[in-house]
Amino acid sequence: MSKVRVHNFSVSLDGFATGEGQRLDAPFGHAGSRLVEWAFETQTFRDMGIHGVSAASHGVDEAFASNWAPGVGAEIMGRNKFGPQRGPWQNEDWKGWWGSNPVFHTPVIVLTHHPRPPVAMDGGTTFHFVDADPATALEQARALAGGLDVRIGGGAITIRQFLEADLVDRMHIVLVPIVLGRGERLWDGLEGLEQRFAIEATSSPSGVVHLSFERKKPASSESLAGGSDR
């Protein structure tokens, strides 16, 4: 069975994955770019057209960042990652933060209570708007992924829901040593999460810490099917 993976997902010391006040000009709210600056300095993000301030890193930050795409056939993201709008779509002009040729190059399921027709972008990305629970959305993503893995792209609420449903096999969290104070927390409701994962921590010269979560006991296809019946 293909794996369900999380990559390059940053949280603050106090566990916030985004700040307060997400807007068109502030995708991470009051956090600004502070949660993602480590990634801007990697070759992988440079290749996506996101430029940092120094020469691209090929060290441990890049080693983790570069695992983002290989082997992934579809992404599932929450609607708050797709854009700043809330509630019913005012119109269908908004096609994500990523321009005409988004970085995904795979099908992307956008979880929303307000479905709309799929949007095909340049470069192989198609946004599918789906109102479904995590297990059902994962079934759909697997059908679109052509046997490859499925990435859970965020934001915090979406990753939390997939962790609560025990649907995540691998997770790469980047701990950024800042105290955000407010925003969306990743860890809420996940007491005892460590019991399900082997966890490894790797500090980087850039100041962040890479946390690798590997599920101790992969879910059998039976338990996954059970999950989708809920």
Place this chain on the structure above:
Amino acid sequence: MSKVRVHNFSVSLDGFATGEGQRLDAPFGHAGSRLVEWAFETQTFRDMGIHGVSAASHGVDEAFASNWAPGVGAEIMGRNKFGPQRGPWQNEDWKGWWGSNPVFHTPVIVLTHHPRPPVAMDGGTTFHFVDADPATALEQARALAGGLDVRIGGGAITIRQFLEADLVDRMHIVLVPIVLGRGERLWDGLEGLEQRFAIEATSSPSGVVHLSFERKKPASSESLAGGSDR
């Protein structure tokens, strides 16, 4: 001026420094010993009579743990670290968790709204019970420390108060990769803390991450005096 230091203070991924339900038989509440097990395996804690399960570590965990005592002439702790009782003392029998010869071997100020006479223990530890704000308590600790540094021993509320008052020069936090879900949070109310400190992260083979906070701009004696006038 002597430094104000925090050492070996563990928090979970979600920022809790102790669990819920602190009791005589559960000093860390539902967290059990999980926040402090890394320390049990160090030579420093072995020498304090706290025994882990494997051969004592002399690696990075010990390197950090061993900085706990040298140069420290007094500790300030919150009443919740001293014991499980709350409110007025029922009697004065309780003399801390640490037996007749406590590990501190210096004066220790216990912050409490219910002062009682000092208690002199074996080995140089004397507990002083003080009802004071952080700056005033620090003045008293410095007077007792004989020119040496003052350690803020915890718990979370006490360290947070000293951080809020900008009285901490160095802080060693140990991030333990568990999700506690409930208890006492360290980081609440400290938004932007990183702006005042240079922060270094070091991952350990034991699985924890050592975070070193060093104040960027040491407080001048004037600003400290100002703080004590508040």
